Amino acid sequence: MDGSDALLLARTQFGLNIAFHILFPSLTIGLAWLLFYFRVQYARTADAAWLATFRLWTKVFALSFAMGVVSGITMSFQFGTNWPGFMGTVGNVAGPLLAYEVLTAFFLEATFLGVMLFGMNRVPPWLHVTATFLVAFGTSLSAFWILALNSWMQTPAGHTIVGGVLIADDWLAVIFNPSFPYRMTHMMLASFLTASFVLAGLSAWRLLKAGADAVALRTLRTGVVLAAVLAPLQAFVGDQHGLNTLEHQPAKIAAMEALWHTEKGMPLVLFAIPNEKERRNDYSIEIPKLGSLVLKHDFDAEVKGLDAFEDHPPVAPVFFAFRVMVGVGVLMIFVSWMSLFLLRRGTLPRGWLWLLSGCTFSGWIATLSGWLVTEIGRQPWLVTGILRTADANGTVDAAQLGASLTVYVIVYGLMFTAYMVVLTHLAGKGADR
């Protein structure tokens, strides 16, 4: 069997799995803190409406969490089945980070999730509030470790190489590697934005179905207010993250901007079709010099193009994914601010409720495309400058990979369809009073 087929299948399979997986944590990390907020509000006010809110969104959370757990278990196996060379080379650094995630976060969230979901009538209120807090804390802690590992793969630090194998000599430098603070903040905000649009969007769906529902209107407002604050903040943090990437992974930036040649006073490309063969852009629409201003805060600064790098990622997917992410981000700012403006009358017009419902999963689109930018943008490296993706591939043949990929596609398809059906149903029914 051809080795490149197997590599492509291994990448497709892992990519599919991780893309499917990331949807659910990106919702639950933020949603867990919203649940904690609802739970505290109920403890504070003893208002049955808060309890109903908590109960409804706990169901959404449990469903999403289960989807994340099962696809996450799959990933822990696929590290070994699909990328044995990864652990062979960088296992001494990556391994402990993963182990700490399991030890400090997985058990915590899994155990207290049980208490949070089923324990309300069995434990005193303070313990139930604590359990809700620990679930939220656990999911964020899990994000901390996994983003430390991902950031380290982007911008490795704190290690030495002994006989072709990496050894960590400064764990703080490994964890707090150059891109980690930016990526962590960017991802946490992404998760809160995803959760706030799901909250607002599904509440809008309920209002469309029921006409009037005070509980749904309140959660809609919570989602809109949160999004209106966080969406502009995310634009700022994203810009900072981009400057960090320019410093440490300039080839990724060049691919994001489809800048084929090093240039002074680089234009900002609004749209183009990157032509990999001829190494230029077709049909491009650009604003002169604005690219240099965004990246270097100077109209005439020089920005390194793809020709300056021996290895660079494929340009078109990174270029387009980046534009999708930014586009959705701008849409989120507009929709949340406009909603806030319209809400000053206390309610939203029907058309706008439809729009908000349509934006329910905008966070997923933005997160997935951002993830594509950062992961494809790292290629051909698995760990920047240390290990190439092709060198980490395993020996499992294409036939086995193909067969299991088919099974995964069927199972994921079934799970995702059921998830969407149940979510729509739950949201349509609203909170029981």
Place this chain on the structure above:
Amino acid sequence: MMPDLPDVPMLPLIFALLMGVSILAYVVLDGYDLGVGMLMPAADALEQNRMVNSIGPFWDANETWLVLGVGILLVAFPASHGVILQALYLPVAAMLAGLMLRGVAFEFRMKAEGWHRELWNWLFWFGSFLASFAQGVMLGRYITGFEPGFGYWLFALMVGAALCGGYVLLGATWLIARSEGALQQKSFAWARWGLLWVALGVALVSLGTPMVSATVFHKWFSMPQLPFLMLLPAASLALGLWLWFLTGRNAIDPSREWRPFFGTVAIFVLAFAGLAYSIYPWVVIDRIGIWEAAHPTALKVMLWGTAIVLPFIVAYNVLAYWIFRGKAKENLYD
């Protein structure tokens, strides 16, 4: 003759032990909830609710032991991890598909109505069975050193069937302790079926393992250790007979209703000890030893983490079992 093997350093030994404990914890804990899943078609709709409710608060934490076990393999024994998981590629994929289906079925069956609910009940059963069977096949392939050939695969398939029996026994004895009335009555009968099934399986694996591996054969059938080693099967047999006796009367004193479950756990521990003895000091039999572990810098930092965190994990797991003690109800939130 055993070949001379290098000494096993302390740190890898500790991690081999930790990995063993995690896998054993997983087998026992997820074993009972997979077993309950496999028993679903034998119960009526209301009983099914109680059965699922008896495991609802625990299954997620139970599966985390699997992640920890495979995580330690990944992190502490990376060379073996690649070999084992690539050799077990297909059964692992089948197990994961099974675990996924049953994991989400917990949520979906609760929220679905009509034929949707029936579908998820069925998928819950199928996922539990597929995961259990695949784990048995993985064990069978692992014991035989992943040898190709029809006979070895047949052996692995039989281990798969035997492990299903073992999990059914765990599930049924769990239900004896966690249910009452007609469901408890049924559980006694289920436990007996599971016991017969598991007796067959354990005999098969015990006989098969020395036959498929000369290394294992030497470790068991040589003097002077043979008489002492025979205590393991003897104790398993005694426990099995005791369980047969306990489950035969269809009634049990409430103060003793956990005995069948813990008797079953003891059988699993003995079988696991026998397996560990057979394999030590290899991680992959005759190929990769425990000493081929990760770098000490990585092992040390993980050992610190484990030593600090593991007591907390055990403590809050115990807390969860205490909170959700008592007989399972039809309504999950009571």
